[in-house]
Amino acid sequence: MEPWVVATSLIFVYLLATIVLGVVANRRMTVDMEDFLLYGRKAGFIVLYLTVVATFHSAFAFLGSGGFFYTHGIGFWAAGTWTLLVGAITYVLGPRIWALGKAFGYITPADMLADFYESEAVRVVVAIVSVVFTILYIQVQAQGLGYIINVASGGRISFELGTLILLVVAAAYLMAGGLRAVYWTDVIQGIWMYVAVWVGAMYLAYELFGGPLELWRQVQAQRPDLLSLPGPRGFFTPGMWIGMTITLSFGIIFQPHMMIRYYTAVDAKTIKLLGATTPIYLMTLYIPAALVGLGGAVAMPGLEIPDQIFPELLFAHAPPILTGLILAGATAAAMSTLDSILHANMTVLTRDVYQRYFAPDATQSHYVWVGRGFVAALLVVGYVLSVQTFDFLVVLVTLSGAGALQLMPAILGVCFPGPRTLTRLGVLAGLFAGLATLYVTLVVIPHPMGMHGGIWSLLVNSVAAVGVSAVTPGPSTATLERIHGEVERQVYGSST
Amino acid sequence: MSFVALFFLAMPPITHALWDRPESWIGGFPLFFVVLLAIYCALVGVLVWALRRGV
Numbered sequence: 001m002e003p004w005v006v007a008t009s010l011i012f013v014y015l016l017a018t019i020v021l022g023v024v025a026n027r028r029m030t031v032d033m034e035d036f037l038l039y040g041r042k043a044g045f046i047v048l049y050l051t052v053v054a055t056f057h058s059a060f061a062f063l064g065s066g067g068f069f070y071t072h073g074i075g076f077w078a079a080g081t082w083t084l085l086v087g088a089i090t091y092v093l094g095p096r097i098w099a100l101g102k103a104f105g106y107i108t109p110a111d112m113l114a115d116f117y118e119s120e121a122v123r124v125v126v127a128i129v130s131v132v133f134t135i136l137y138i139q140v141q142a143q144g145l146g147y148i149i150n151v152a153s154g155g156r157i158s159f160e161l162g163t164l165i166l167l168v169v170a171a172a173y174l175m176a177g178g179l180r181a182v183y184w185t186d187v188i189q190g191i192w193m194y195v196a197v198w199v200g201a202m203y204l205a206y207e208l209f210g211g212p213l214e215l216w217r218q219v220q221a222q223r224p225d226l227l228s229l230p231g232p233r234g235f236f237t238p239g240m241w242i243g244m245t246i247t248l249s250f251g252i253i254f255q256p257h258m259m260i261r262y263y264t265a266v267d268a269k270t271i272k273l274l275g276a277t278t279p280i281y282l283m284t285l286y287i288p289a290a291l292v293g294l295g296g297a298v299a300m301p302g303l304e305i306p307d308q309i310f311p312e313l314l315f316a317h318a319p320p321i322l323t324g325l326i327l328a329g330a331t332a333a334a335m336s337t338l339d340s341i342l343h344a345n346m347t348v349l350t351r352d353v354y355q356r357y358f359a360p361d362a363t364q365s366h367y368v369w370v371g372r373g374f375v376a377a378l379l380v381v382g383y384v385l386s387v388q389t390f391d392f393l394v395v396l397v398t399l400s401g402a403g404a405l406q407l408m409p410a411i412l413g414v415c416f417p418g419p420r421t422l423t424r425l426g427v428l429a430g431l432f433a434g435l436a437t438l439y440v441t442l443v444v445i446p447h448p449m450g451m452h453g454g455i456w457s458l459l460v461n462s463v464a465a466v467g468v469s470a471v472t473p474g475p476s477t478a479t480l481e482r483i484h485g486e487v488e489r490q491v492y493g494s495s496t
Numbered sequence: 497m498s499f500v501a502l503f504f505l506a507m508p509p510i511t512h513a514l515w516d517r518p519e520s521w522i523g524g525f526p527l528f529f530v531v532l533l534a535i536y537c538a539l540v541g542v543l544v545w546a547l548r549r550g551v
Contacts, residue, residue: 074528077528080535081507084536087539087543091546220526224518227518227528238509242507272547273547276547279536279539279540287533
């Protein structure tokens with residue numbers, strides 16, 4: 001049997017498995033918004049762990065990171081810093097967000113921010129930021145899926161058709177089983193992608209070089225420029241290192257699909273355990289990516305699309321069954337993030353827009369069906385956006401992360417009680433100033449002075465938020481006592 | 497504080513000034529790669545330690 005038949009068949013077997021899980025999840029589901037959107041706030045450690053890591057690592061980890069090592073060298077090992085920061089942020093911030101969600105019934109990030117800052121304008125702006133910047137992420141994942149299936153089929157399934165098939169499958173099991181289906185499929189996807197990356201990378205290292213040590217020696221002998229900073233193309237300057245660390249940690253954590261996961265935990269202890277242990281998975285996934293990217297630069301130089309180095313090496317050097325299993329793992333990496341983003345956008349649109357402004361008193365069943373309708377609409381939008389292709393998935397991820405990063409001052413204002421808090425006008429001013437700066441520093445003058453645009457925008461956002469808050473009225477005393485009191489009960493065990 | 501101190505060891509300018517030594521290798525791996533991996537493992541250790549202490 002030809003390699004492309006085996007590889008494509010295995011991907012389709014995997015897709016069938018996810019649909020079966022979606023159907024089973026549908027049978028377990030109760031017609032209730034909290035169950036459909038938040039897994040009934042009952043996610044235990046193992047399910048939550050695997051969904052968080054599978055969602056965090058996407059097509060970017062599987063394809064983009066290998067491509068980045070291939071092009072820019074060892075500087076991409078900076079990736080470890082943002083995975084560690086994700087763990088620390090989860091450890092410190094996660095239990096606070098969980099406690100507020102449980103106490104006040106929050107479902108989306110906008111729920112929490114609008115309640116604290118007593119502002120519908122904050123709700124609308126946060127909802128818009130959440131959707132607009134994560135739609136870019138749908139595009140990234142969908143493109144990754146298109147690449148994978150196109151390469152796996154040897155070009156017989158077009159990029160566009162591959163993207164459409166995988167988007168439809170992800171949307172189908174999400175509509176069937178809600179977040180329960182997403183979590184269950186993420187469990188499989190999280191395990192599969194981790195094993196696939198490691199097995200694939202080690203196989204290639206031994207097949208091509210006789211082992212990882214010889215791989216490193218060959219890189220040193222043939223491409224020493226890949227082993228120093230800032231890399232062959234001067235990408236990993238100190239400013240970019242710091243910028244990517246912050247935007248790819250805080251920026252991703254503050255995206256709705258990650259924040260919603262905090263709400264779903266069964267208790268705060270689960271989130272702390274999650275924070276302490278997620279970096280193990282997240283960081284170690286970049287070790288095989290380094291072997292693939294750096295080894296690929298020696299074994300297969302001059303690749304037109306560096307992001308395709310992993311599948312290209314597999315097709316050239318690995319047996320078909322192994323290639324198929326690993327590419328199904330790559331599909332899992334992209335789909336686990338894609339389904340979570342589709343779910344988060346559905347949740348924001350259903351809760352923050354439809355329920356709030358169009359039908360506040362409808363039945364639970366009505367909202368569940370409206371949510372399914374939003375998924376169908378997002379599928380169409382995501383597909384259209386995906387037709388435009390890009391070489392470097394990781395750059396798009398950074399753009400998406402930098403947008404959600406603008407929510408950081410507002411969220412910290414809620415979660416960390418202090419003598420002086422931000423105000424609704426301060427938060428809005430900060431968001432608008434930050435988003436305008438983001439456009440300038442990413443599009444007009446990319447990364448001024450070697451510093452990532454996300455950092456410039458966050459600085460301007462913070463200054464504007466603090467400055468305007470100093471001269472405008474803040475939340476009422478009752479709200480401060482209610483919400484900050486709950487945070488203090490979570491952190492210290494009692495309100496002070 | 498331990499986390500922050502260790503974290504700075506994995507950030508510029510230390511990464512670019514101290515660990516960027518392509519000529520130095522440890523056990524067959526580049527020094528840059530090994531040192532950062534050790535720092536990352538230590539950071540995980542701090543988080544696990546904080547969890548066990550109930551911090």
